[in-house]
Amino acid sequence: MKTAIITIGDEILIGQIVDTNSAWMSKKLTEAGFEVEEKISIADNAQQIKDTIRDVFQRVDVILTTGGIGPTKDDITKKTLCEYFGTELIFDESVLENINNVISNFTTLNGLTRDQAYVPKDCTVIQNRVGTAPITWFERGDKVLASMPGVPYEMKYNMENEIIPRLQSKYNAEAYVSHVLIVGGYTESNLAIHLTDFENNLPEGFGLAYLPSPRLMKLRLFVKGEQRNPELEEEVNKLRILLGDAILAEKDIPLEKIVGEHLSEQGLTLGTAESCTGGYIAHLITSISGSSQYFKGSIVSYSNEIKCSILNVSQSNLNEYGAVSEPVVIEMVRGAQKALNVDCAIAVSGIAGPDGGTPEKPVGTVWIATAIKDKMEVKRYQLGKYREANIVGASNTAILQLLRMINE
Amino acid sequence: MKTAIITIGDEILIGQIVDTNSAWMSKKLTEAGFEVEEKISIADNAQQIKDTIRDVFQRVDVILTTGGIGPTKDDITKKTLCEYFGTELIFDESVLENINNVISNFTTLNGLTRDQAYVPKDCTVIQNRVGTAPITWFERGDKVLASMPGVPYEMKYNMENEIIPRLQSKYNAEAYVSHVLIVGGYTESNLAIHLTDFENNLPEGFGLAYLPSPRLMKLRLFVKGEQRNPELEEEVNKLRILLGDAILAEKDIPLEKIVGEHLSEQGLTLGTAESCTGGYIAHLITSISGSSQYFKGSIVSYSNEIKCSILNVSQSNLNEYGAVSEPVVIEMVRGAQKALNVDCAIAVSGIAGPDGGTPEKPVGTVWIATAIKDKMEVKRYQLGKYREANIVGASNTAILQLLRMINE
DSSP states (O other), X not given: OEEEEEEEOHHHHTTSSOOOHHHHHHHHHHHTTOEEEEEEEEOSOHHHHHHHHHHHHTTOSEEEEESOOSSSTTOOHHHHHHHHHTOOEEEOHHHHHHHHHHHTTTOOOOHHHHGGGEEEXXXXXXXXXXXXXXXXXXXXXXXXXXXXXXXXXXXXXXXXXXXXXXHHHHSOOOOEEEEEEEEESOOHHHHHHHTHHHHHTOOXXXXXXXXXXXXXXXXXXXXXXXXXXXXXXXXXXXXXXXXXXXXXXXXSSOXXXXXXXXXXXXXXXXXXXXXXXTTHHHHHHHTSTTGGGTEEEEEEEOSHHHHHHTTOOOHHHHHHHOSSSHHHHHHHHHHXXXXXXXXXXXXXXXOOSSSOOOSSSOTTEEEEEEEETTEEEEEEEEOOSOHHHHHHHHHHHHHHHHHHHHHO | OEEEEEEEOHHHHTTSSOOOHHHHHHHHHHHTTOEEXXXXXXXXXXXXXXXXXXXXHTTOSEEEEESOOSSSTTOOHHHHHHHHHTOOEEEOHHHHHHHHHHHTTTXXXXXXXXXXXXXXXXXXXXXXXXXXXXEEEEEETTEEEEEEOSSHHHHHHHIIIIIHHHHHHHSOOXXXXXXXXXXXXXXXXXXXXXXXXXXXXXXXXXXXXXXXXXXXXXXXXXXXXXXXXXXXXXXXXXXXHHHGGGEEESSSSXXXXXXXXXXXXXXXXXXXXXXXXXXXXXXXXXXXXXXXXXXXXXXXEOSHHHHHHTTOOOHHHHHXXXXXXXXXXXXXXXXXXXXXXXXXXXXXXXXXXXXXXXXXXXXXXXXXXXXXXXXXXXXXXXXXXXXXXXXXXXXHHHHHHHHHXXXX
């Protein structure tokens, strides 16, 4: 059972928008056991749409399309699907009724919206409960094509409630089982070398995927078929032995959420003192809904003046060792605990670049101090040359350093 | 001259990551005058890679691939390209030298990384100055295939510095000339209605693209061919008259960089006091290299306690009006000016969601105060329902509010 996703719309091809839909769809399809063979983005062009569908149907069973079914004149998917499947548009009163239900809350019907009730004659029409563009489902023997809107929440609602259940009832797909490990302290190649034997000895059908992000690695071990769960657990156990403390979490969630869960459980509060990360750690932490339960705030001390005035860093240490130094980052973390009145604190001082590097402290030099009550850890890291990657990398590393302390 | 982008990697097909690369690449190619015909994502599967390249080359002149060239064994693009083009891998000392330069800062060479120096014999090897995987450029008559890493900053660096210049010198693509206006205060549809006559009367070949981002609109007026620059300038003048003060900048640079340039010019310093934006404004400001010239720091006062202790917000105002209120955000902005000793400050307090909304202050309610020395502006905004969009939207709106004050 192979599937393909075709996203239709000029705005994707000229790079005006990032296609986040197809990643979400792929994840849901994969989890449900449907293999996504390919994803294609094409223009609002009738000939290209028809050629692509014809071509892709030679390789897959199911095509899901998004986009091109809005009310404006550049949206031609519905009309083009009629041409492809040799059918015509007819007016459907039940669709009009659904449209009226959907819009009744906030606007009245106009001509363009009313025309959304024209649907292809020879297809199954699925009412779109969250938008005005109906979903169309073309079933021809073993093959299915379903056409959805590109609006993300409309697509998501209809994938979950309509498309995936219908695919599951038509095809008996075997779902993947998988296990995710978040691993710290390895580069991708070092980890791969460490796991060479493990990978070579994986049972038939198993796969191990590496997903690197700055200073962190997500490992996903997977196999098709629920009956293979015991084998999966056995292999995960081997990984646990091989990786030990390097395993930071066994959930596919961001590091900042893992930290948040630990802090909540232990009733600890957190604050940060950030120099080169410029508030990015605070942003990561507060991007998690509910973080106000444990996160109290941050001092972004970009200037030395603020390091002194609010974090109580001593001018003599700044003069003697510079802002990017062990003594200063220690004062910062202790200063943050006090100024923010928190149990745990993270302090970062470094050189993000591109300017500011010296032979002794090149761009990418970062000092990180983490504290939990009286305990403290402080380390120097050497990151890379690029500002953006250094800000993200230093932030991940800092959260990771705190997480390790919590786990100890 | 038609191009296609092929992204290679299981992680995209199973939805583990969102492909942001191809949108960025599409934008750059379009601007450089290269039409992107299609974008395809396929698996780390040799047969599929070869079939797709063969197929796509029947429709386009240039294929750019990303991904699958890392050091681990799931990365098979380089080997597969050798098979496709009938060549073999050979060891290249100059690539090894480049790899050693790239990694020298933070790690030492291991076997897998060393193997990155094996490159296809019959191709042009482009040294990757920001990563260990070399870029390969296969030129066969009129057709070109270039293979790049999937790591975003590596891809971006090499697209800008190597791939696009090489494509421009091989093909005489007529680049677009364009002019970008950053416009505030309009929704997309309001702006489109305001500009209807202007758009209808544009000379042949001209296009106007609307790029909305939360609370901001980027307008890009473009036409192919440098000889049309005088016409472009004429049309831009019309837009200047039509939009007046709503034009915030005439450069395609982020808002936070525009603000930074103004602050530098006027010798003003900036700090922020952030509640619901959680440090994101500070992050945006400090993402700009050189921002330490004008940005001194931030107080992320996620808890009320910190609003009082560091920003000197009065407990009575918090009790009477709540943290998300005009009196509190005014105290925050004045408190930030004082605590951070800055000329200008931005203060934000709001309800990012999904929890915390009330009938009087639903999710998305945001108060923003901006101050330049003695002057101050304070406004209430109603944003949307989604946490992430609210954090970004409130941050953009806040920077915009300050920018308007600076421009007045």
